[in-house]
Amino acid sequence: MELVTIVSAWLVPCFILIVLATSIIKKVPAYEVFVEGGKEGVKMAFSLLPFLVGMIVAIAILRSSGALEAFIDLLAPILTAIGVPPDIIPLALVRPISGTAALGMTTELIHTHGPDSFIGRLASVMQGSTDTTLYILTIYFGAIGIKKMRYALKVGLLADLIGIIASVIIVSILFG
Amino acid sequence: MVNIIWVSMAAIGIIYAMLNGTMDQVNEAIFSSASEAVTLSIGLISVLVFWLGIMKVAEKAGILSVLAKLFRPLIVRLFPDIPKDHPAIGYILSNVTANIFGLGNAATPMGIKAMEQMKQLSGNDAASRSMITFLALNTSSLTVIPTTVIAIRMQYNSASPTEIVGATILATFISSLGAIIIDRIFYHKNKWEAAS
Numbered sequence: 001m002e003l004v005t006i007v008s009a010w011l012v013p014c015f016i017l018i019v020l021a022t023s024i025i026k027k028v029p030a031y032e033v034f035v036e037g038g039k040e041g042v043k044m045a046f047s048l049l050p051f052l053v054g055m056i057v058a059i060a061i062l063r064s065s066g067a068l069e070a071f072i073d074l075l076a077p078i079l080t081a082i083g084v085p086p087d088i089i090p091l092a093l094v095r096p097i098s099g100t101a102a103l104g105m106t107t108e109l110i111h112t113h114g115p116d117s118f119i120g121r122l123a124s125v126m127q128g129s130t131d132t133t134l135y136i137l138t139i140y141f142g143a144i145g146i147k148k149m150r151y152a153l154k155v156g157l158l159a160d161l162i163g164i165i166a167s168v169i170i171v172s173i174l175f176g
Numbered sequence: 177m178v179n180i181i182w183v184s185m186a187a188i189g190i191i192y193a194m195l196n197g198t199m200d201q202v203n204e205a206i207f208s209s210a211s212e213a214v215t216l217s218i219g220l221i222s223v224l225v226f227w228l229g230i231m232k233v234a235e236k237a238g239i240l241s242v243l244a245k246l247f248r249p250l251i252v253r254l255f256p257d258i259p260k261d262h263p264a265i266g267y268i269l270s271n272v273t274a275n276i277f278g279l280g281n282a283a284t285p286m287g288i289k290a291m292e293q294m295k296q297l298s299g300n301d302a303a304s305r306s307m308i309t310f311l312a313l314n315t316s317s318l319t320v321i322p323t324t325v326i327a328i329r330m331q332y333n334s335a336s337p338t339e340i341v342g343a344t345i346l347a348t349f350i351s352s353l354g355a356i357i358i359d360r361i362f363y364h365k366n367k368w369e370a371a372s
Contacts, residue, residue, distance in 0.1 A: 023233050025237075026238060028237050034229035034230065037231060038225040039225075040232075042221060042225055049214065055213075056212060056213040060206065062186070062188065064205035065198050067189050110332050114332070120334075124322070125340050129351055139287075139288070140310075150303045153181070155358050159352075
């Protein structure tokens with residue numbers, strides 16, 4: 001654990017140091033180039049804003065109306081049949097849609113079941129091993145103006161499904 | 177596709193609220209989530225400005241092309257559409273590296289830059305083959321050290337907060353591998369359908 005913490009803490013500052021040191025060796029005007037790159041960041045954040053507002057509001061409507069929950073209840077029997085514990089199902093279904101909601105659910109599951117319970121461990125692994133597909137799709141394709149996303153969403157969601165099933169199997173084997 | 181998904185999420189939610197009597201919650205959620213989204217975007221500014229600044233320096237100093245050379249064999253196989261010394265490869269690698277170390281903050285700006293480069297290559301507004309592969313890699317998560325999860329586990333007094341790291345790495349590996357395989361299947365299926 002200590003090693004992991006140390007590596008994580010040192011990584012970013014060391015990377016910055018390497019970049020800046022190299023820029024001096026290569027005679028790059030580091031500060032000017034940094035500012036130039038940073039300006040792109042400002043533009044990017046503002047161009048992302050409407051994409052995020054649109055997506056997040058739509059998801060919030062779906063959640064607050066209770067429709068998402070109803071949908072989860074509908075799918076629950078299928079997932080239970082393939083061995084996913086019922087407590088974990090809401091997290092499994094929300095994980096690809098909303099990152100903040102998933103993090104909230106993971107925290108809640110760890111809180112109620114305990115971090116060292118089967119559910120607690122499964123929630124931890126599930127949270128860590130997949131990412132919010134819809135958010136990534138919105139940000140990446142929104143930022144560069146992709147209008148036709150072709151088979152991207154299908155691939156993303158199927159990959160999430162694999163991640164969820166893999167988490168259940170792995171946690172069952174390692175900690176079951 | 178995205179239009180249909182977006183409209184159905186909102187429409188289903190509103191219609192469901194009519195039947196379910198949750199209109200008040202929906203009303204509140206619309207405005208609180210809109211402001212949440214703005215806060216999120218504003219919060220992204222600091223990260224985007226800082227990392228895009230640093231990455232620009234890295235690019236000009238030639239670090240991205242060194243990275244690209246180092247991992248070329250692997251990346252060339254994963255992204256056969258990208259020319260070998262293209263800056264996109266350097267950005268993809270930076271994104272993957274940041275993801276592996278759980279630095280989601282740093283990964284996003286680099287991912288966007290990678291996408292931008294890939295768009296220049298494809299030159300139109302449809303997602304290219306490499307973009308979808310890259311997206312699949314990112315959505316399957318590449319995290320090796322799930323720092324947020326470890327922090328939550330510590331907060332709730334886990335006897336061993338990091339015991340899930342091994343399982344997470346294994347699950348991540350399987351989901352990433354699965355993502356690449358699914359991506360390949362869809363690519364070939366699409367190509368085959370387009371040809372016939």
